[in-house]
Amino acid sequence: MTIIELIKKIFLIEILQGLSVTFKHWISPSVTRQYPKEKRVPFPGSRGLHALVRNPVTGNAKCVGCGxxxxxxxxxxIYIYTSEGDDNKKVVDRYEIEVLRxxxxxxxxxxxxxGALSLTDHFEYSDYTREAFYYTKEMLLENWDKYMSGDKGLEYLDKFWRPRTVDFPVPVIEPKKEEEVAK
Ligand code: SF4
Ligand code: SF4
Known part of the structure; x- marks a missing residue:
């Protein structure tokens, strides 16, 4: 055993070095959260529970049942059940999502x-039964009201999903001029 090793043993240097790491982390701010008491704001565009978009004018689902x-x-x-309405238009009788799958x-x-369907940033939907995760049309519309009402939902859809719908501006790509194509 060398002198240095002997000194290290006598003064418990290595143990103290190890403990210094422990103390450093003990007094530094915690990197974990006390969930569910402390909640974090979901990142923009995070993928949580589904919602059916409610038409702000009619108050009904925007879904037309195209499938x-x-x-x-x-x-x-996703399960969709439709029938034919009075004006020969498709009527969405049932729209269901089995969220567990x-x-x-x-x-x-x-x-x-x-732009009739959206994910929301709501991620806290644990439950005790499998049936609770079978979301019906009414429940999905309720999700829109609860988690995406106002500009929030439209912004979410427009920013993160860019659905090609009349409600959201789609960038117009001008056709190239002949001289540009020739280059
Ligand atoms: S949510 Fe959209 S894609 Fe699905 S059936 Fe309705 S309109 Fe069609
Ligand atoms: S319902 Fe189907 S398509 Fe929609 S997010 Fe879930 S797995 Fe994907």
């Missing part, structure tokens, strides 16, 4: 040509 969202869904967890890919929102 594109269900066709795109990789989890096949959803992988929150957002393809359904991207696919919707009417």
């Amino acid at each position: 594109l969202c269900a066709a795109m869904c990789p989890s096949e967890c 959803c992988v929150f890919c957002g393809l359904c929102v991207e696919a919707c040509p009417y």
